[in-house]
Structure formats: C-alpha cells, structure tokens
Amino acid sequence: MSIQIFILSKLMEDNTYPYELKKQLSEPIPLDKLGGLTESKLYYHFDSLAKQGLIEAVEIIKEEHRPDKQVFQITAKGREELPKKIYKVMKNADKISDMIVCLANIKYVERSKVVSILEDKLEKITDRWEQVKAFDKLVQRDADKEQFIDFISSYVTTRNEHTIQWLEELIKRVKQGDF
Structure with missing residues (x-):
C-alpha cells in the first residue's frame, strides 16, 4: 500500500511514468534497493492503481530504439482515495518506520x-x-x-x-x- 501512496502522491504533483519514478527513487540514494522496490513491483502497482480507476494513461512517449513509455495521471477518484489510503496505512502501522511514506505526504491529509x-x-x-x-x-x-x-x-x-x-x-x- 505504501508504494501506491508514493505513486499517487507523485502523480498529484505531475504526470509521470513508472521508469521515471524508479529513477527518482534510485538517485542519489538507492531508496528503491533499500526498500526492495523492483521495477516489476512498481509496474504491478501502476497496473493495480489503473484497474482501481485511481490513475489513467494519458500519453505514450515513443522513442527510437527504446520501449514506449506510458505516462499516467491521477484521476479524481485517485485524489479522493489518496487520503483514505494514508489513514489506513497509519492506522495499521506497527512502527513509525511503517508510516514514513504517509508522513512524507502529510500535506494530502x-x-x-x-x-x-x-x-x-x-x-x-x-x-x-x-x-x-x-x-x-x-x-x-x-x-x-x-x-x-x-x-x-x-x-x-x-x-x-x-x-x-x-x-x-x-x-x-x-x-x-x-x-
């Protein structure tokens, strides 16, 4: 759920695509590796959020000799659900470390x-x-x-x-x- 909160919060700021978020997480400190976030997990959560109707694809960027990049934006439903997801994670958290992504996005609650x-x-x-x-x-x-x-x-x-x-x-x- 914290990964989904991270994705939704990034999409509140600007449209983006999975690989760009992965890149942001790995530089300058490899937070993706420290948190065990693989590219496949990130794509899985983008897909899950899209199926829930919380995000939607808005553009496909085509580059020569590179895979297509599907750019996403948060939906109105996603904007509504983000605070609910944050509250849920915070209620269920056993430790402060389980709440870090929520606390980093406290401006949305x-x-x-x-x-x-x-x-x-x-x-x-x-x-x-x-x-x-x-x-x-x-x-x-x-x-x-x-x-x-x-x-x-x-x-x-x-x-x-x-x-x-x-x-x-x-x-x-x-x-x-x-x-």
Whole structure:
C-alpha cells in the first residue's frame, strides 16, 4: 500500500511514468534497493492503481530504439482515495518506520486526523506497556534464569520506552506542522 501512496502522491504533483519514478527513487540514494522496490513491483502497482480507476494513461512517449513509455495521471477518484489510503496505512502501522511514506505526504491529509490516529496508537501502546510491566512481578526468579530475565526485561523496557518517546515526539511535530 505504501508504494501506491508514493505513486499517487507523485502523480498529484505531475504526470509521470513508472521508469521515471524508479529513477527518482534510485538517485542519489538507492531508496528503491533499500526498500526492495523492483521495477516489476512498481509496474504491478501502476497496473493495480489503473484497474482501481485511481490513475489513467494519458500519453505514450515513443522513442527510437527504446520501449514506449506510458505516462499516467491521477484521476479524481485517485485524489479522493489518496487520503483514505494514508489513514489506513497509519492506522495499521506497527512502527513509525511503517508510516514514513504517509508522513512524507502529510500535506494530502488532515493533520488533526493524523494526530488522532497517532494519539490512539500511543494510548494503546502505553496501556499495553503498563500491563507488561505488571507481569514482571509475577515472574518467578531463580538463580539459573536471573541473567536471562534481566536481559529480556531490559530489552523490552528500552524498546517500549523508546517507541513511546518517539511517538510522543512525532505527535508534537505533526501538531507543530514540522513536516
């Protein structure tokens, strides 16, 4: 879904074709390789968006000794669906890293809805973390498992507190309009 959000957001700015987007993603940092985005995946998502009626072909560029390039534009339905796709990914995201494409395209959604989604997420994580901390009192500690329990406890504590801290920071920055 993040790939489709990326495609739709690029088409909000200007008409383009799949290979051009692939090129943009690979220069100067090879984000396509880092994200595992192959040309075939990109073409698949263009095709999927076209079948959904969210984009449409508007031009074919013919060049000698080169394959034809099919240029796409976003449709009215695509403009309407982009925010819905962004909200859906943000609601379903387990980590901030799962929301990066959405956050990069925050200008296409209502900040207040994004804040609400993030605050709900923060509340659930905080509640769950409080429950997990209560389990520590129930764990039987014996000398054989003491180091293992301390290791796991430290790992889980650091990870959860880190997640909570960065979600709070993200909420603050979205509210301030930092991006």
